Amino acid sequence: MKKLRYAGVLTAVALALAGCGGEKVGAETPATTGGKECGTFNLTVSPWVGYEANAAVVAYVATKDLGCKVVKKNLKEEIAWQGFGTGEVDVNLENWGHEDLKKKYIEQEQVAVEAGSTGVKGVIGWYVPPWMAQTYPDITDWKNLNKYAALFKTSESSGKGQLLDGDPSYVTNDEALVKNLSLNYKVVQSGSETALIQAFRDAEKNKKPLLAYFYQPQWFFNEMNLVKINLPPYKAGCDAVPAKIACDYPPYDLDKIVSKKFADSGSPAYTLVKNFQWTNEDQNDVARMIAVDKLTPDQAAEKWVKDNESKVNAWLGK
Amino acid sequence: MTAQLEYPGVQDSDALLSIEGLWKVFGPKAQRVPRRPDLAALDRAALYHQTGCTAAVRDLSFDVAPGEVFVVMGLSGSGKSTLVRCLTRLIEPTAGSLIFEGEDLRAADEKRLRTLRRSKFSMVFQHFGLLPHRKVIDNVSYGLEIRGESKPDRRRRAQEVIDLVGLAGNEHLYPEQLSGGMQQRVGLARALANDPDVLLFDEPFSALDPLIRREMQTEVVRLHREVGKTMVFITHDLSEALKLGDRILLMRDGAAVQLGTGDELVGAPADDYVREFVRDVQRADVLTLRWICREPRPDEPLDGPELGPDVLVREATRLVLEADRPVKVVAGGQLLGVIGDEEILAVVADTN
Amino acid sequence: MAAITSDMEIEVRRPRRSVVVGVLLLVWVAAYFVLRGVNTLVLGGQETTGFHDWLTEHRDDVGQGNAFFDAIRIAVDHFVVLLQDVISQPSFDRPVPVIGWLGVVAVSAYLAWAFGNWKVAVLTAAGLGFVGLQGLWQESMDTLALTIAAVLLSLLVAIPLGIWAGLSDRAYKVATLVLDLMQTLPTFVYLAPLTLFFAIGPAAATIATLIYAAPPAVRLTAHAIRSVPPESVEAARSLGSTRGQTLTKVLLPMSRSTVVVGINQTIMAALSMVTVAALIDAPGLGQTVLKALQTLDVGVAFNAGLAIVVLAIVLDRVTTAAGDRPWRTASIRRKVLLGAGAVGVLVAIWFSRTYVWAAEFPSSPNVGSRIAVVTSDVTTWVQDVFGGFTYGVRDAVTNGLLNPLEALLTGSPWWLVTAVVVALAAVLGGWRGALPAAVCLLLLVATGVWHDSMITLASTVLATVVVVAVGLVLGVWAGRNHRVDTWIRPVLDAGQTMPPFVYLVPFLALFGTSRFTAIAAAVVFAVPVTTKIVADGIKAVPVATVEAANSVGSSTWQVISKVQLPVARRAITLAVNQGLIYVLSMVVVGGLVGAGALGYGVAAGFAQSELYGKGLAAGLAIVLLGVLLDRVTQAAARRTGQFKGRGEKR
Incomplete structure (x- = not known):
């Protein structure tokens, strides 16, 4: 008896709730885009917005036009390279140099292959905030840096001018440069990109002097037009001996790396990745939408793809 | 005793x-x-x-x-x-x-x-050594449990000793709910449970x-x-x-x-x-007549009341003081000695 | 043991210790001015030693392709993915997880009620509802899944080890040493190598978390087993219990509440790893924090950090309530209610599997974006208002304290520093201090990062001093005043679990990129734990002792300084030790905001393969600094203590 009553009450409650239940799970069947031949590929996403722009657009096109399943993995570069070996990573869409890793994974272990340039040019160098370039126009020549060294003194630079270095991920020659160019500066490690950007913001806003290591393309250039210092120009081979470097950083041709397995798979996605190429401006557009306008990577990609159909068609070989 | x-x-x-x-x-x-x-x-x-x-x-x-x-x-x-x-x-x-x-x-x-x-063997401890996570009855039956007795058996036996030590009615409380004295009764019961x-x-x-x-x-x-x-x-x-x-x-x-x-x-x-x-x-509570009796003095009458040697001084006090002659301490029909007022008073007044 | 040490203390007193220390320091400073710059072992940012290169070359020698590690990886991966399928990710060909939000809230609240009480059940429901409203339901569930997996696996390893260490003195000694190392070794050091063993993905993230989170559970389990009253154990033995019976029927049940404290600490540690594990693609809130940091979006980062804090507080309160639950079994009424509740939970699960509204957390009332906006505004306001002032503070502290200290450490020849530190350790702590100090310092020289170590040491010492000072003041205050304690706890919990990455950006804005910023971040991170331990220690001082002091007319200050602090000495030693470990665990994070030195070295080793060996060496150097400071302070505390530990009775 008791049990029966219990069940009765329960059913009543359930029914009452069900009345306002609304839409049922699975009522809307997800649109299944076919494209079985594309399959799944793992895309590493390195921790900077420019890369995220690349990844957003490629993933969007691969999913929408080719019906692939793209698994994005947020990884530091070094870890991503390891991933080629373990099969955890198929595609890296923006590689900055890393000759040592190329040697290891492409030549020695043969688990990865190059997949051509992204078309984006990478520039590394020393930058000052815009107000400084205006106030001290001749500061952009490295020869004048010693003249202004006192301006850049901070609590960290032990009486010399401070040259703020960046994210530990990036190779820097700055200590060698300071020494070999006889600059009265001390390299101070900011330790992260976040710290660099914050330092530039603060410097520009409060008109504080700042000299720091930075790089393009970077979404931050949408917010602030940093001015590059002209170091002695780069000539091939001038950076051969790390301790004796006295010239600017080489221009980087950012390229794509894919796993050997993926390259051999014959997937249309590989063709897309291989053909993918755009410009610094394109990347900055998408990066700005993500970083400043706060769109999701997918929304940003959709918007850009709509406006640049011809480029996308070229990648797809249409 | x-x-x-x-x-x-x-x-x-x-x-x-x-x-x-x-x-x-x-x-x-x-x-x-x-x-x-x-x-x-x-x-x-x-x-x-x-x-x-x-x-x-x-x-x-x-x-x-x-x-x-x-x-x-x-x-x-x-x-x-x-x-x-x-x-x-x-x-x-x-x-x-x-x-x-x-x-x-x-x-x-x-x-x-x-x-x-x-x-x-069983042991009772100064700070009881009870198991706080077990009820009184489970504490008491612990020893039976570990030697593998069946549940009904150990319940029955535990109940017996609980009754024996005066814990009846508290079987299902936890040790922390009992006073110190009651807790030690649990300790006692636990020790007794093993017989x-x-x-x-x-x-x-x-x-x-x-x-x-x-x-x-x-x-x-x-x-x-x-x-x-x-x-x-x-x-x-x-x-x-x-x-x-x-x-x-x-x-x-x-x-x-x-x-x-x-x-x-x-x-x-x-x-x-x-x-x-x-x-x-309190020596009077501990000492027996055996320890304070003396040889009768020659002039003493030996027809006073008789007491055994293991009677406590305290118990004998009244009789000795009220008697008008020394009390005889006798064991197995043999006279061990006599006790007069002075001996009793020396112990009771504790002038050691 | 106690008797032996106490006997050694009855040696003839040499000249007062403070005088000796003072003379040593004066000699050091004098020698510094003569020998400045000699044998300072400086190593440039990109330079490496042979030892570093050797480490780099041999990095890949173990791991990868090893069937043993593969088996572990697959098992752990499956476990995590299963949990994700259940609560966070679309699974089994359905667009939603097995249990939707309503079901998860119901199950969690029910468990909180069953193991704790109704209050924490309400808190659980409210907390989970809140993270849902923050717009972070799925991320939170991913984090929760990973945390549950890591915690369960940690306990699987930690509790048996803890029992072993609880039963065997030798195991206890070894365990304490190893656990100290595990907790001070920066996570970054083993994050990258772990991916070699366990590939990228949930397994590596879970195992990284496990390494960091298991120690407290081992420690507290061992401690719990050791603090079961010996009489209870004797009673069990005297009745003829076997070892197994003593363990399962006496030791383990009686250790329950302390073991639960260990579980609690493990959960907290696991949650504090969420952001770091995101660097190797651990899913969940950590990803949100890191993504937001790339664009310096303090608001979004804070919103996600807040979700972590909320999860932490919920889990903390529930486990605490579970640990405090009395032995008594449930009343009939509670049993009936629990039964009815179970039915309710099943209904909720059914709903969450059937209807979209109960499966996917509604997106419309989103407080997350408001929180983000408000946080950004507040941060900007604080930066604008205090900006100039904070730079002033930074420069004063840096120039007045940090730079001289650092100059002395980095500018003196390595052998001078070693000699002085060993001598100081000997004066303060006897051979127990001097021997470990000598070994650690010589090993530091061997790591090849001596110069960086000295820079980090200077910051660490300064940060620890501040942490201890602040922790003592707050801890005594909270320990003496119940109301203060009630209010300060949630703030401390938040300080402890809020990922440091979240407040790095505001700190950078306030103090710029500098060593001071790193010190400030370390202080914020380490003060909560120090405060808590001190407060608990003060509270544990017997009421009678305090009353006795009051009855002879002591002033408040006298009660604190002459009674409460000395009696709570053990707790304070522990607080200093933990404060130190927490400061050291922030060295790498400090490296991200301008502290440079070892922290930067570790981070660079993680990011650049050619610097791997140097990064590992820097990580080891951090551990060595930890051991050095820990041993010396412990030895000094033992030496100066007038209160001997409870000597064995028999």
Whole structure:
């Protein structure tokens, strides 16, 4: 008896709730885009917005036009390279140099292959905030840096001018440069990109002097037009001996790396990745939408793809 | 009680538990201390200075008779708690022999020892040692549980002892819900549940209020009368020792100072230490007529009332004072001596 | 043991210790001015030693392709993915997880009620509802899944180890040492190598978390077993219990509440790893925080950090309530209610599997974006208002304290520093201090990062001093005043669990990129734990002792300084030790905001393969600094203590 009553009450409650239940799970069947031949590929996403722009657009096109399943993995570069070996990573869409890793994974272990340039040019160098370039126009020549060294003194630079270095991920020659160019500066490690950007913001806003290591393309250039210092120009081979470097950083041709397995798979996605190429401006557009306008990577990609159909068609070989 | 006082010295063959040359030494290379006479002779400070060792029990020998209440007394640090733990090898003795019912306990292996602990010995602890996560009844039946008795059996047995110690109605409470005295009753019940031959008490009542303590002492006396177990009782409280003990072993720095009945200790202290120890005792409550009677003076009339030698002074006071002639102390028809007003008054007024 | 140490203390007193210390320091400073710059073992940012290169070359020698590690990886991966399928990710061909939000809330609240009480059940429901409203339901559930997996696996390893260490003195000694190392070794050091063993993915993240989170459970389990009253164990033995029976029927049940404290600490540690594990693609809130940091979006980062804090507080309160639950079994009424509740939970699960509204957390009332906006505004306001002032503070502290200290450490020859530190350790802590100090310092020289170590040491010492000072003041205050304690706890919890990455950006804005910023971040991170331990220690001082002091007319200050602090000495030693460990665990994070030195070295080793060996060496150097400071302070505390530990009775 008791049990029966219990069940009765329960059913009543359930029914009452069900009345306002609304839409049922699975009522809307997800649109299944076919494209079985594309399959799944793992895309590493390195921790900077420019890369995220690349990844957003490629993933969007691969999913929408080719019906692939793209698994994005947020990884530091070094870890991503390891991933080629373990099969955890198929595609890296923006590689900055890393000759040592190329040697290891492409030549020695043969688990990865190059997949051509992204078309984006990478520039590394020393930058000052815009107000400084205006106030001290001749500061952009490295020869004048010693003249202004006192301006850049901070609590960290032990009486010399401070040259703020960046994210530990990036190779820097700055200590060698300071020494070999006889600059009265001390390299101070900011330790992260976040710290660099914050330092530039603060410097520009409060008109504080700042000299720091930075790089393009970077979404931050949408917010602030940093001015590059002209170091002695780069000539091939001038950076051969790390301790004796006295010239600017080489221009980087950012390229794509894919796993050997993926390259051999014959997937249309590989063709897309291989053909993918755009410009610094394109990347900055998408990066700005993500970083400043706060769109999701997918929304940003959709918007850009709509406006640049011809480029996308070229990648797809249409 | 009085019955056992008739034979203060127990014959070896009658002993339930027989201890011979027992040592427990803590510290580095403890084994050498009992073996080397030069070390064994050192006092506490010298021994520690020379070897870094402390002898908690040194060269003890005694027997416990079946049904006896054997009290071990001493101040804290005298080694009495260590001694009681050595008896069941909860602490491993350093040297000496332990014979229980003719069996050499020191030769027993771990398994045999467990069997003995499960059936022959039980212990009651100073701070009760109850398991806070078990109800009273589960605490009491713990010993039965670990020896694998069925649930109904151990429930029944636990209930019996719970009733016996006056805990009925509290079976389903947790220890923390009970007063200290009640908790110790649980400890007592747990010890009794196994129906052991020997009950070991390690200062069981020293953590209790005086009133409760007295009540519990009475309880032990009652239990002893009802179940007649052999008991080894550790205490630092002389009045407790005198109240409960058939015989008392007084320890100091791990060694025995005196072994005897209560009135022997009070009436004939072995040394100044014992004398100092028993100084504040109400002698009238402890001493029997045996200890104060004297030879009759030639001129005294010997037709006064007769009393036995084991009558307490306190009990005899009235009769002696009211009688107009000395009271005769007679044992087995033989005159041991007489007692007059002066002897009684000397004890009662405690002019020692 | 206690007796032996106490005997050694009755040595003849040499000249007062403070005088000796003072003279040593003066000699050091004098020698510094003569020998400045000699043998300072400086190593440039990109330079490496042979030892570093050797480490780099041999990095790949173990792991990868090893069947043993593969088996572990697959098992752990499956376990995590299963949990994700249940609560966070679309699974089994359905667009939603097995249990939707309503079901998860119902199950969690029910468990909180069953193991704790109704209050924490309400808190659980409210907390989970809140993270849902923050717009972070799925991320939170991913984090929760990973945390549950890591915690369960940690306990699987930690509790048996803890029992072992609880029963065996030798195991206890070894365990304490190893656990200290595990907790001070920066996570970054083993994050990258772990991916070699366990590939990228949930397994590596879970195992990284496990390494960091298991130690407290081991420690507290061992501690719990050791603090079971010996009489209870004796009672069990005297009744003829076997070792197994003693363990399962006495030791373990009686250790329950302390073991639960260990579980609690493990959960907290696991949650504090969420952001770091995101660096190797651990799913969940950590990803949100890191993504937001790339664009310096403090608001979004804070919103996600807040969700972590909320999860932490819920889990903390529930486990605490579970640990405090009395032994008593449930009343009939509670049993009936629990039964009815179970039915309700099943209904909720059914709903969450059937209807979209109960499966996917509604997106419309989103407080997350408001929180983000408000946080950004507040941060900007604080930066604008205090900006100038904070730079002033930074420069004063840096120039007045940090730079001289650092100059002395880095500018003196390595052998001078070693000699002085060993001598100081000997004066303060006897051979127990001097020997470990000498070993650690010589090993530091061997790591090849001596110069960086000295820079980090200077910051660490300064940060620890501040942490201890602040922790003592707050701890005494909270320990003496119940109301303060009630209010300060949630703030401390938040400080402890809020990922440091979240407040790095505001700190950078306030103090710029500098060593001071790193010190400030370390202080914020380490003060809560120090405060809590001190407060608990003060509270544990027997009431009678305090009353006795009051009864002779002591002033408040006298009660604190002459009674409460000395009696709580053990707790304070522990607080200093933990404060130190927490400061050291922030060295790497400090490297991200301008502290440079070892922290930067570790981070660079993680990011650049050619610097791997140097990063590992820097990580080891951090551990060595930890051991050095820990041993010296412990030895000094033991030496100066007038209160001996409870000596063995027998």
